[in-house]
Amino acid sequence: MSTKSIAIAAVALVAVGIGATVWYATRPAADDPFAQCRVSSVGGGAAAIGGPFELVNEDGVTVTDKDVFTKPTILYFGYTFCPDVCPLDNMRNADALRILDERGYDAQAAFISIDPERDTPEVVKEFTSLFHDNMxxxxxxxxxxxAAxxxxxxxxxxxxxxxxxYYLVDHSTFAYLVFPEIxxxxxxxREDTAEQMADRVACFIDAAG
Structure with a gap:
């Protein structure tokens, strides 16, 4: 199966799996403090996605979600052996961070490997260092x-x-914006550009005060 076919299959499977959980809405809820920033809406509210986790960081230290999300974070699930989708997506995420840096916003990115069999802390550290110091x-x-x-x-x-x-892993390609405490x-x-992502992240940061 080609990489393109893998990516398409992964997205299709996620659409089936998430189904009613995520859909695109033209009108955010009026009581949503971030309404002006959203182009999407989540079934059951934002609380339907996310939650506590315990993982190992690139320095080999066990951390929780509270240790990771210390500032607005663009979160992505992928793997380092991914031939093109993950590198492209993480470069875009890093480019969004660079745009935010230039605008004076303090944000970061996080990459969670879904291939722990090969992705040791050392391998993950080498991978993230290719993209951004704040990943x-x-x-x-x-x-x-x-669990994550x-x-x-x-x-x-x-x-x-x-x-x-040298196996491949089918996976979803959404990136998530996660705030500390929130x-x-x-x-x-995937089709969102780095500029579009930076604009929306900045909007959320401004709205959060």
């Missing part, structure tokens, strides 16, 4: 990674019919 790499046990993935309603599945060493506030699609 945090996270991995963990299969159980820890699965379930909290954010993401999808991933190892391809069992490939090479046992939690998940919005998500980004």
């Amino acid at each position: 945090i790499g996270l991995t963990g046990t299969p159980e820890q990674v699965k 993935s379930m909290a954010y309603k993401t999808y991933y599945k190892k391809q069992e019919d490939g090479d046992p060493e 939690g998940f506030v919005d998500f980004f699609k």
Whole structure:
């Protein structure tokens, strides 16, 4: 299966899996403090996505979500062996951070590996260092990674019919905006550009006061 086919299949499966949880709305709720920033809405409210987790950071230290989300964070689930989707998405996320940096906003990115079998803290650290100094790499046990993935309603599945060493992993490609104390506030699609992401992150930061 080609990389393009993998990406399309992953997105399709996420659409089926999340289904009624996420949909695009033209009119945000009037009582939403971030209404002017949103281009999407979440079934059940923002609290339906996100939650506590425990993972291992790129320095080998066990951390919780509270340790990670110390500032507005663009969160992405992927893996370092991903041939093109993950590098492209993480470069876009890093570019959004650079735009925010230039505008005077303090934000960061976080990358959670969904391939803990290969993505050790050392491997994840090398990967994130390619994109931005303010990108945090996270991995963990299969159980820890699965719990974090379930909290954010993401999808991933190892391809069992490939090479046992050079296998690929189908996965969803949403990026999430998470604030300390508040939690998940919005998500980004693959077609969102770095400029669009930076504009929306800045809007949320301004609205949060």
